[in-house]
Amino acid sequence: MFTSPTQAVYTTPVPVPEDPAGNIKDDCRLWIGNLDTRLTEYTLLKLLQKFGELKRFDFLLHKLGPEKGKPRGYCFVSYENRKDAEKAKRNMHGKLALSKKLVVKWAHAETESEQQEIRVPCSTTGVFSTGSTESQIRAIEDKLRKMEESSSDFTISTKPVAQPGSSQLYQINSAKQEKIKKPYSRKK
Known part of the structure; x- marks a missing residue:
């Protein structure tokens, strides 16, 4: 994705859906998301088994609609030990x-180190910064303030540019419709 130096790029963390295993705390449980709909349960299972022995595998399907x-x-998978789960997360x-x-995350609550950062351009240089949260918030507020100040520079005209029905495309389509509307007559 191309962005100009003055355009902010926001990357928000993908929230992990509710785990079907319930409230069980499992430090070896992964959430795997952004799965292609053509990827079968069997194929995914074989791919996951390469990293270690599985304790539980939940490949979720829609129930209604x-x-x-x-x-x-997305799916959830639990490995027998933490080492195998980390290896699968790192490699997949x-x-x-x-x-x-693929997006692979821990199924339990994320720690701060796992959350993605917000990249905001500096208001003066346009260079992206990934500093503290407070500095990022100030940069966003500064950008919003500048946008509000310059909003009077942009006006939207409600007056039509041309009369309705005057375009060449409209005239061509109208001529085609006239040919279709002529009644069919049977010649003897």
Whole structure:
């Protein structure tokens, strides 16, 4: 994605959906998201088994609605030990699976080190900064203040540019419609 130096890029953390295992705290449990809908449960299971022995695997499907029976786009997996779970997380996060890059996170609450950063351009130089949260908030507020001050520079005209029905495309389509509207006559 291309962004200009004055355009802010916000990357927000992807929230982990509710775990079907309930309130069980498992430090070896991963959430794997952004799954391609063509990726089968069997294929994913075989891919995950490469990193260690699995304790639990939940491949979730829609229960209701027009998507009933189709994959939700994420799953949960528990490994026998933390070392295997870390290896799977490290090796699978960001890897391409069919047409989508996988997102792998811990299924339990994220720590601050796992959250993604917000990149905000400096108001004077336009260079992106990834400083403290307070400095990022100040930069965003500064940018919003400047946008409010310059809002009077931009006006939206409610007057039409041309008369309705005067464009060439409208005239061509009207001529086609006239040909269609002529009644059919049977010749003897």
